[in-house]
Amino acid sequence: MRQNPERRTALVDAAIEVLADQGARGLTFRAVDSRAGVPVGTASNYFPNRDALLMQAGQRVFQRLDPGADVVGEALALPRTRATVERLMHEMVGRITAFGSGYLAMLELRLEATRRPELAKVLTEQIRENVQQNIRFHLEAGMPGDAETVELLYLALSWLIVERLTLPDVFGEERTAALVTAAVNQIVPPR
Structure with a gap:
């Protein structure tokens, strides 16, 4: 898994926006990559699976609030x-x-x-x-x-x-x- 903290944060923030706009069913690595403006496949390099992305999105919401x-x-x-x-x-x-x-x-x-x-x-x-x-x-x-x-x-x-x-x-x-x-x-x- 990749370790660039700024990129990871940007991907998690993009996941939050995807969740808000498209719901949980719309949260895919491809949708997160698109929202973050990064090459396809980037999110899958940072998160082992969708569950990990969901959990980090939840943690990030609390950080931002x-x-x-x-x-x-x-x-x-x-x-x-x-x-x-x-x-x-x-x-x-x-x-x-x-x-x-x-x-x-x-x-x-x-x-x-x-x-x-x-x-x-x-x-x-x-x-x-x-x-x-x-x-x-x-x-x-x-x-x-x-x-x-x-x-x-x-x-x-x-x-x-x-x-x-x-x-x-x-x-x-x-x-x-x-x-x-x-x-x-x-x-x-x-x-």
């Missing part, structure tokens, strides 16, 4: 209030919808995981760890609410993001923003 140290640092500088949680949730929904192809690719990966036990195992571990990281951050930062608060926000906003990316006219941009605020106000206890 990570808010980064600057956003976390800004959050820690804010007061520990419901208003701060609301601001963070608006930022998160905006960040995720800005990388809509990544979220759509993750939905495709979730569907594919119902048929691929190894992919299901990897995604379950990744998503569980992501939720746990969010809970740890919330609790360690002293934000209002508990672990269940974070889990409920995760569940409510996840589906709102799906609506925004798949059928954006159901609620529209303004209503989506209002629903994020309403979810926070209903779920997060006042401080």
Whole structure:
């Protein structure tokens, strides 16, 4: 297997775009090569099989959705209030919808995981760890609410993001923003 990290990353990013555009059935090495603008056969030199490509695409989506140290640092500088949680949730929904192809690719990966036990195992571990990281951050930062608060926000906003990316006219941009605020106000206890 080839080891050029930049090329591998470009191929995985291309796989994410193929998943978002064509679904899991459209994810072939040839489609990834075409999307990445590389010679036919390149992806097959980097990934032993389609399953490996699927798993790395899932990992890469999480890497690209990570808010980064600057956003976390800004959050820690804010007061520990419901208003701060609301601001963070608006930022998160905006960040995720800005990388809509990544979220759509993750939905495709979730569907594919119902048929691929190894992919299901990897995604379950990744998503569980992501939720746990969010809970740890919330609790360690002293934000209002508990672990269940974070889990409920995760569940409510996840589906709102799906609506925004798949059928954006159901609620529209303004209503989506209002629903994020309403979810926070209903779920997060006042401080």
